[in-house]
Amino acid sequence: MNKVELRDRFFNRYKGLIRTEMIPYQWKVLNDEIDITIERERNDDSIPNEKSHVIENFRIAAGRKKGNHYGWVFQDSDLYKWLEAAAYTLREKMDEELKCLADDVVDLISEAQEENGYLDTYFTIEEPDQKYKRLWESHELYCAGHFIEAAVAYYEAVGNQKVLKTACKLADHIDSVFGDEDGKIHGYDGHEEVEIGLMRLYRLTQNERYLKLARYFLFVRGTDCDAMNSKHLPLAYYQAHLPVLEQDTAEGHAVRLVYLCTAMADAACETGDEKLLSACRRLWKSIVNRRMYITGGIGSTVSGEAFTLDYDLPNDTMYCETCASVGLVFFAYRMLMTEEKGEYGDVMERVLYNTVLGGVALDGKHFFYVNPLEVVPGKSSKDPLKSHVKCVRPQWLGCACCPPNLARLLASVEQYVFVQKKNKLFVNLFVECKGSFEIEDGILEIELKTGYPWDGCVEIKLNYSGTASVCLGIRVPSWSDTFDAEINHESTAFETKDGFIYINQVFKEDTIHLKLDMGAKRWYAHPMVENDLGKFAVTRGPFVYCLEEADNGKNLHLLSVEKQEPFEYEFEETLLGGVGIITASGWKAEADQEEEGLYRKSDSAVKKVKTKIKWIPYYSWANRGENEMRVWVREDNLC
Ligand code: FUB
Numbered sequence: 001m002n003k004v005e006l007r008d009r010f011f012n013r014y015k016g017l018i019r020t021e022m023i024p025y026q027w028k029v030l031n032d033e034i035d036i037t038i039e040r041e042r043n044d045d046s047i048p049n050e051k052s053h054v055i056e057n058f059r060i061a062a063g064r065k066k067g068n069h070y071g072w073v074f075q076d077s078d079l080y081k082w083l084e085a086a087a088y089t090l091r092e093k094m095d096e097e098l099k100c101l102a103d104d105v106v107d108l109i110s111e112a113q114e115e116n117g118y119l120d121t122y123f124t125i126e127e128p129d130q131k132y133k134r135l136w137e138s139h140e141l142y143c144a145g146h147f148i149e150a151a152v153a154y155y156e157a158v159g160n161q162k163v164l165k166t167a168c169k170l171a172d173h174i175d176s177v178f179g180d181e182d183g184k185i186h187g188y189d190g191h192e193e194v195e196i197g198l199m200r201l202y203r204l205t206q207n208e209r210y211l212k213l214a215r216y217f218l219f220v221r222g223t224d225c226d227a228m229n230s231k232h233l234p235l236a237y238y239q240a241h242l243p244v245l246e247q248d249t250a251e252g253h254a255v256r257l258v259y260l261c262t263a264m265a266d267a268a269c270e271t272g273d274e275k276l277l278s279a280c281r282r283l284w285k286s287i288v289n290r291r292m293y294i295t296g297g298i299g300s301t302v303s304g305e306a307f308t309l310d311y312d313l314p315n316d317t318m319y320c321e322t323c324a325s326v327g328l329v330f331f332a333y334r335m336l337m338t339e340e341k342g343e344y345g346d347v348m349e350r351v352l353y354n355t356v357l358g359g360v361a362l363d364g365k366h367f368f369y370v371n372p373l374e375v376v377p378g379k380s381s382k383d384p385l386k387s388h389v390k391c392v393r394p395q396w397l398g399c400a401c402c403p404p405n406l407a408r409l410l411a412s413v414e415q416y417v418f419v420q421k422k423n424k425l426f427v428n429l430f431v432e433c434k435g436s437f438e439i440e441d442g443i444l445e446i447e448l449k450t451g452y453p454w455d456g457c458v459e460i461k462l463n464y465s466g467t468a469s470v471c472l473g474i475r476v477p478s479w480s481d482t483f484d485a486e487i488n489h490e491s492t493a494f495e496t497k498d499g500f501i502y503i504n505q506v507f508k509e510d511t512i513h514l515k516l517d518m519g520a521k522r523w524y525a526h527p528m529v530e531n532d533l534g535k536f537a538v539t540r541g542p543f544v545y546c547l548e549e550a551d552n553g554k555n556l557h558l559l560s561v562e563k564q565e566p567f568e569y570e571f572e573e574t575l576l577g578g579v580g581i582i583t584a585s586g587w588k589a590e591a592d593q594e595e596e597g598l599y600r601k602s603d604s605a606v607k608k609v610k611t612k613i614k615w616i617p618y619y620s621w622a623n624r625g626e627n628e629m630r631v632w633v634r635e636d637n638l639c
């Protein structure tokens with residue numbers, strides 16, 4: 001863990017929400033204490049939606065209560081992610097009440113753990129004889145991975161020994177059951193995650209067995225093993241169609257793929273495995289150059305919550321699960337740890353400020369599972385093929401993987417600002433914070449001051465106690481067409497490489513100023529993205545913008561803007577918690593719905609009226625009730 005203290009106005013609002021709203025609220029939901037509507041993630045009557053029952057499942061598995069398991073087979077992980085978010089919150093500021101609750105959760109989890117280290121409430125309660133027998137769907141190791149991640153975070157935050165002991169006991173148990181050796185199960189989980197947990201446990205304990213086991217799970221995937229003889233699921237769904245080193249394209253379930261990539265990058269970083277790193281690079285390119293939405297969403301179809309084909313990016317039927325974007329942030333950060341390339345930071349920022357933040361309502365208590373780029377409320381509610389596309393964030397979901405995932409990422413956002421590699425320090429995000437790093441023979445204190453994400457001026461103050469030369473790399477976002485940088489108020493020709501500017505010197509007390517280009521910009525998709533052809537999207541700084549019915553009226557598809565039309569920007573303090581809005585003059589085509597006849601031979605009769613068009617940041621949409629939204633807007637070359 002980096003020592004970084006967040007002081008950022010924008011993200012501190014989220015941190016406050018996590019502490020005061022999300023964590024207490026999510027606890028109440030997981031503990032069935034609150035009367036809310038739990039929505040199914042799509043129209044499918046088999047999806048559980050009566051209650052969460054997560055904590056109750058643990059009580060039953062621990063023998064404190066009698067009863068049956070209820071809910072998805074993998075939902076122990078909801079509690080683990082909650083614990084991880086609580087850990088980051090406590091690390092930032094101690095709160096005895098929350099710590100007591102989290103300590104009790106640790107006690108409960110360790111009671112639910114079986115003597116030999118096995119931990120999974122579903123199989124302990126319902127099908128003990130089926131343990132590890134349905135690996136492609138059982139999620140036992142997926143849940144284990146989430147527990148291990150939470151345990152590492154909680155141990156690091158408050159020093160709770162029991163949580164670490166429980167996690168090591170679980171990891172040791174898994175290690176005794178899985179592996180290459182005769183007599184062990186040769187297999188892996190259908191949902192990647194245990195690999196990430198094991199890598200974190202390895203980093204904390206330096207126990208080589210955990211690294212070895214993580215690598216085992218990575219490399220056995222896609223090889224022929226008896227334990228993985230599912231007749232039901234296509235292998236690519238869980239990235240098992242090929243050994244990972246041979247995978248070139250992002251296939252299958254999007255969350256799984258990015259969790260796999262995160263662990264691959266982790267292992268590559270830790271071991272210097274060049275082949276593994278090359279596979280990470282190929283999968284990265286496949287995602288970000290051909291299969292990612294401008295908002296940083298991934299997963300083009302509800303069917304299998306999955307990637308489809310290159311450039312297949314429909315805006316209104318897509319999936320773009322919040323968890324997939326959370327996972328893409330993890331992957332991007334691991335790539336930044338391995339390679340000094342600003343593009344990883346660019347994507348990390350895009351995903352974080354758009355799809356991740358869009359996953360939660362401004363009140364911290366409503367969440368999107370699926371993050372569309374275009375909705376028309378009537379269509380989503382009538383069309384069963386769009387039943388997953390909600391127009392407002394539900395209070396909770398039958399499958400509640402996203403809300404606590406988002407909470408654990410936002411609760412630790414300051415961890416993504418810097419990467420340290422020996423005597424090099426990289427600044428990846430522009431978030432007000434103060435960090436402290438041991439570099440060579442001294443401590444480098446670094447403080448970022450900025451009005452980002454609304455303002456592009458960043459001041460970086462450094463104070464180094466050592467005598468060695470330190471290399472500071474500062475990411476210059478690729479969206480910034482120009483930038484100015486100076487050190488101690490003097491302009492210098494900074495070395496620039498792969499999206500970073502570099503300053504290499506013996507720092508004392510120094511100040512760097514960076515000014516980014518915060519103009520609103522138009523973006524066009526690759527012409528192969530058929531859904532976006534003839535349309536543009538607007539960005540400003542890290543934000544992607546969208547139109548909402550609340551500002552522009554119904555039928556957003558009738559709006560168009562001429563190519564040369566300039567944008568105006570204004571910060572509206574009272575709108576949506578304070579957002580920068582963009583306006584431009586545009587056209588609205590008239591569409592008389594009284595008119596007879598659906599088709600016509602000429603469109604010359606379509607009249608347009610001048611109108612002012614208003615964009616809001618994508619993350620802030622759907623906070624004013626059900627209404628239309630769209631990111632891609634028609635460009636009008638004819639008027
Ligand atoms: O399977 C566990 C989680 O539930 C996945 O990551 C999500 O996509 C949802 O299917």
Ligand code: ZN
Pocket residue numbers: 321322323324369400401402403405
């Ligand atoms: Zn999710």
